[in-house]
Amino acid sequence: MFDSPMQRAARATPPEIARRIRGLSDRTVAWIFVSPTILLLLAVNIFPLIWTINLSFTNFRANRPNRAIEYVGFENYQRILTDGDIWLTMQATAHFLFWTILLQVLIGFTLAWLINRKFKGNDLWTTIIVLPMMLSPAVVGNFWTFLYQPQIGFFNYIVSFFTGVDPASFQMIGDVPLAPWAIVIVDTWMWTPFVMLICLAGLRSIPGYIYEAAEIDRASRWRQFWTITLPMVLPFLMLAVLFRGIENFKMFDLVVQLTGGGPGSTTELTSINxxxxxxxxxxxxxxxxxxxxxxxxxxxxxxxxxxxxNKVKER
Amino acid sequence: MKTSSCLAAPVLAAVSGLAATAASADDLTLCWAAWDPANALVELSKDFEAQSGHKMSFEFVPWPNFADRMLNELNSGGKLCDLMIGDSQWIGGAAENGNYIKLNDFFDAEGIKMDDFIPATVVGYAEWPKNTPNYWALPAFGDVVGWTYRKDWFSRPELQTEFKKTYGRDLGVPETLDQLMDIAKFFQGREIDGTTVYGAAIYTERGSEGITMGVTNALYNYGFQYGSPANPYELQGFVNSPEAAKGLEFYKALYDCCTPPGSSDWYMSEDIDAYKSGQVALQMNFAFIWPGVNADANVGGDKSGYFPNPAGPGGHFAQLGGQGISVVANSDQKDAALQYIKWFAQPEVQAKWWQLGGYSALKAVVEDPAFATSQPYAQTFLDSMAIVKDFWAEPAYADLMLAMQKRVHDYVVAGQGTAQEALDSLAKDWTAIFEDEGLL
Structure with missing residues (x-):
């Protein structure tokens, strides 16, 4: 008969330690195992958070170690919340957040719906579509600045081809009305595949027999979409929106590479500010x-x- | 000053220890921006390695990230750099925060005299507080904003004739900013050798210091002043004077009328690319690019000429660039780093520095009778260095710079508000910063 791993571990444990462990309750043993992780979390998450909250009530400057630190109460909060320029960055962030999420959900879901059908080259197309999200944001930002170049950029030439306007007559990242859309386009190009993948997982999780039952009940395709597909994919879609929302709220690298927050402060998102x-x-x-x-x-x-x-999932 | 007296002790110790440590080899790291002069310095430093036995390493960071990266390094007490060729505006912060060691005692011990260097570079790169004999750096690289122009295009008879007919004067080097605008307008959108070319490549970069380094060349010459002569922190009516607003309007007009499409975020490298690729007739840029332009296969030699920033109705100035070389206080190799500075200050090393493409600030080099004719751009460099003015070098330099970047870019590139409103906001921002600093 073979020993179990637990029995082997018990035999290998020195008697002195074994005696001590035998005296511990299950709860204590559990704490011993969990405590390193809790300590790590406290050190790298909770302590910096508390320290940041503490600093937020001071006039501390990290580059002036010799300067006396003064507690200023809520003055910093008051200055931020009454600063018109900060509200403008909030507006720029809201614009970016709303349009990127809307476009990514619409396009991502449509792509997932198309990819979910069986056709030749399905896998190849899936791979091609997800390529943008595999690139580094810095790389994407850099090469889109070239694509947006009025004189040599491919984007301007495509627009020119379809609309007939002179490609050098508009600057996607230099014109105030266009720059917010320039960053929306790039983020949508890069992250729609992510939303598509999540939606695809949702679509593939719907059992086929539900559609078969609907077919038997002579439900139209439109009806099937509204009563089966959308409700069952909704939790996945909402998850994608959550991920993209959090990511884009702290968007930094892509926009810095593309516009540096300009022109002026038009695309200066809160994270850049x-x-x-x-x-x-x-x-x-x-x-x-x-x-x-x-x-x-x-x-x-x-x-x-x-x-x-959670409420949607419970339904 | 408490900080300086504290720092004097390690400097003295380092100076007195120079002889003792010369025999032992150290690894020295020199930090600077990643640009052409840095390559020249690598070449020059091989002589130091051979003579001293120390090994030199270099950490070069591209300009748009240079301040960000290196100020982080200094502020976090990093030990990456032993020697720092930091930007002129950092000197106040670096001195007061104890990032650089004070060099007065070292200079005295080694017989290095600041009188031997171009005065503007001593004030700009080495002194803090300004105009006091407290030295934190040795002037290392003289630099100033100037202009490059397509001499070959300017000399075309058909263009000369058309220009004279339009503007009533010869197409030549502009003496005033208005003349420069005329030339830029003349070339904007013109077909030359089958290609559409544009007037001027100017600084418009938003993220670091670009547009400020450009717009000041117009502001100064229209009458902008950083503060009252009586109280440098009294800004109202100086920063936002009507004359200064006109200077800002001029820069915006130049951007709107005469720059290539897509140049809304351009700094040194973008301007160089536009000029070398034959897109523009005029290029605003720091003098460091001139050796590279002169040697360029497309636009070098006789095809290009150089001129100082033209005068305006309120004066004749140019934005100072350039840097001094300092010893980082946190370095473990201070004595070897000081040895490097001693070596670098020697006239023969400075002469070789100029030959390799580095702009020496040593009078013995630039006042040599052969200097002005040694390169096509040498005289322009001398003329430009005679009219320099620099941005704030206060410890709050970064706050001051970022405020100006925002206000100026918002107006010039994004077209928001008026020039007067932009400068009024700037004066307000700067006043708030000085109040925070306890200076007002």
């Missing part, structure tokens, strides 16, 4: 308050959204 305050101006206390406000906003919105998601 926050980075400038924290690591270029080194207003650490102020930036901490800014980060806390963003954290509370994301956390609050995400909590409400997750509750809604």
């Amino acid at each position: 926050l980075k400038r305050e924290a690591f270029e101006k080194w207003r650490t206390g102020y930036a901490s308050a800014y980060a806390v406000i963003l954290f509370v906003t994301i956390f609050g919105l995400a909590s409400i959204y997750v509750k809604a998601l």
Whole structure:
């Protein structure tokens, strides 16, 4: 007869240690196993969060170690919430968030619906479609700046081909009305495949017999879509929206590469603005308050959204 | 100053220890921007390696990320760099935050005199507080914004005739900003050798310091001042004077009328590319690019000429660039780093520096009778260095710079508001920063 791994471990444990462990309750043993992870989480997540909240009430600057730190109460929060320029960055972020999510959900779902059908080259097309999300955002941002070049850019020539306007007559990343759309287009190009994959998982999770029953009941395709496909894919779609929402709320790299926040401050999203305050101006206390406000906003919105998601799943 | 007296001790120790440590080899890392002069410095530093036995390593960061990366390095107390060729505007912060060591005692001990360097570079790159004999760097690389133009296009008879007919004067090097605008307009959208060309490549970059380094060349010459002569932190009526607003309007007009499409976020490298690829007749850029232009196969030699920033109705100035070389206070190799500075300050090394493409700031080099004719751009460099003005070098330099980047880019490129409103907002931003600093 073979020993079980537990028996072998018990034999290998030195008697002194074995005696000590025998005296411990299951709960204590569980704590021993969990405590390293909890300590790690406290060190890298909770402590920095508490420290950031603490700093947000000060005038601390990380590049002025010799300067006295003063507690300024809620002054940083008040300055941020009454600063018109920060509200403009919030507006730019809201525009970016709304349109990228809307377009990615619509296009991603449509692509998933098309890819879900059986046709020749299905796998190849799936691979081609997901390629953009495999690229680094810095690379994507860089090569789209070339695509958007008015004189040599492919994008302008495509627009020119279909509309007849001079390709050098408009600048996607240099014109105030166009720049917010330029970043929306690139993010949609890059991340729609991600939404598509999640939707595809949802579509493939719907058992075939439900559609067969609907067919027997002579339900139209349209009816099948509204009563079977959409409700069953909805939790997946909502999950995709949650992921993309959180990601795009803190969007930084792609937009910095594309526009640097310009022209002017047209595409200066909150994360770019926050980075400038924290690591270029080194207003650490102020930036901490800014980060806390963003954290509370994301956390609050995400909590409400997750509750809604759970309700949809329960239906 | 408390900081300086604290730092003087390690400097003295380092100076007195130079002889003792010369025998032992150290690895020194020099940090600078990634650009043509850095390559020249690598070449030049081989002589130092041979003489001292120390091994040199280099950390070069592209300009748009240079300040961000290196100021992070200094502020976080990193040990990556032993020697830093930091931008002129960092000097206040680096001195007050104890990032650089003070070099006065070292200079005295080694007989290095600041009087031997171009005065503007000493004030701009080495002194903090400005105009006081407190030195934190050795002037390493003189630089200034100037202009490059297509001499071959300017000399075409048909273009000369048309220009004279239109503007009533010869097509030549502009002496005023208005003349420069005329030339840029003249070339904008023109077909030359079957290609559409544009007027001027100017600085418009938003992320770091680009548009500020460009627009100041117009602002200064229209009458913009950083502050009252009596109180440098009194800004109202100086930063946002009506004359300064006119200067800002000029820069926007130049951007709107005469730059290539898609140039809304251009700095040094984009301007170089546009010029070398034959897109533009005029190029605004720092003087460091001139050796590269002169050697370029497409636009080099007689095809290009150089001129200082033209005068405006309110004066004749140009934006100072360039850097000094400093020893990083956090370095473990301070004595070897000081040895490098001592070696670099020697006249024969400075002469070779100029030959390799580095702009020496040593008077013995630039005042040599042969200097002005040694390169086609040498005289323009001297003329430009005589009219320099620099941005704030306060410890709050980054705050001041970012505020200006925003206000100016919002107006010039994004077209939001008026020039007067942009400068009023800038004066307000800067006042708030100085209040935060306790200076007002």
